[in-house]
Amino acid sequence: MRSFRKLTTQLSALFLLFFLWNCTTTNSTDADQNSAANGTGSDGSDLSNGALHIEKVLFGFDEQTISPEFYPELEQLADFMKKNPETSLRIAGHCDERGTVEYNLALGQRRADEVKRFLINHGVDSARLSTHSYGKEMLVDTSSTEQGHSLNRRAELVSSNTAQENSSL
Numbered sequence: 001m002r003s004f005r006k007l008t009t010q011l012s013a014l015f016l017l018f019f020l021w022n023c024t025t026t027n028s029t030d031a032d033q034n035s036a037a038n039g040t041g042s043d044g045s046d047l048s049n050g051a052l053h054i055e056k057v058l059f060g061f062d063e064q065t066i067s068p069e070f071y072p073e074l075e076q077l078a079d080f081m082k083k084n085p086e087t088s089l090r091i092a093g094h095c096d097e098r099g100t101v102e103y104n105l106a107l108g109q110r111r112a113d114e115v116k117r118f119l120i121n122h123g124v125d126s127a128r129l130s131t132h133s134y135g136k137e138m139l140v141d142t143s144s145t146e147q148g149h150s151l152n153r154r155a156e157l158v159s160s161n162t163a164q165e166n167s168s169l
Contacts, residue, residue: 057115059153061096064110066118074115077157078122088128090158091115095136096149108133115155 057070066074081087093108093115112131120126141148 055157057111057155057157058150059111059155061149061153062107063153064107064114066114074118075122078119078124081119081124081128084161085125085128086161088130088160089119089124090160091129091131092138092156092158093131093133093135094138094140094152094154094156096152097136097139097142097144098149099136101135104135105133108135111153111155115157 055070055073057066057074059065060067077089081089091112093110093112095104095108095111099107109131112133116126116129116131119129136152139148139152140154141151
């Protein structure tokens, strides 16, 4: 039973990583802000029914500061989490391939911590947020181009529903 639960958890994590891998970031528009106000995500997903569209947060070279272009999406995520207390979030920090392993692990952690800090400052309980750094271990683009590097400098957000997890035990 324990190995089945572990396998199920691992498969769920892989599915979420695959989903996030294919997500793209978008700039917020008036339509996005209107959809956030009526409970739908920027992609039309219904946030009120637990369907959460999570975006990556991209960072500049050697930066851990969140760009203001990501504020609307993160604010929408914070609102969703406040309305859905059974949802927790894992924030994974990533870097491009440049720099040492140690430096990139620390930078990835600072990126994840910055996203966590943003959400806490917008009313999300810190106990529902966890962080991890992968440094340069999980590149989404291995092309070694500036565009590839920019896609690798990110924080990925993975949600889980604790009520759903507890009911499957």
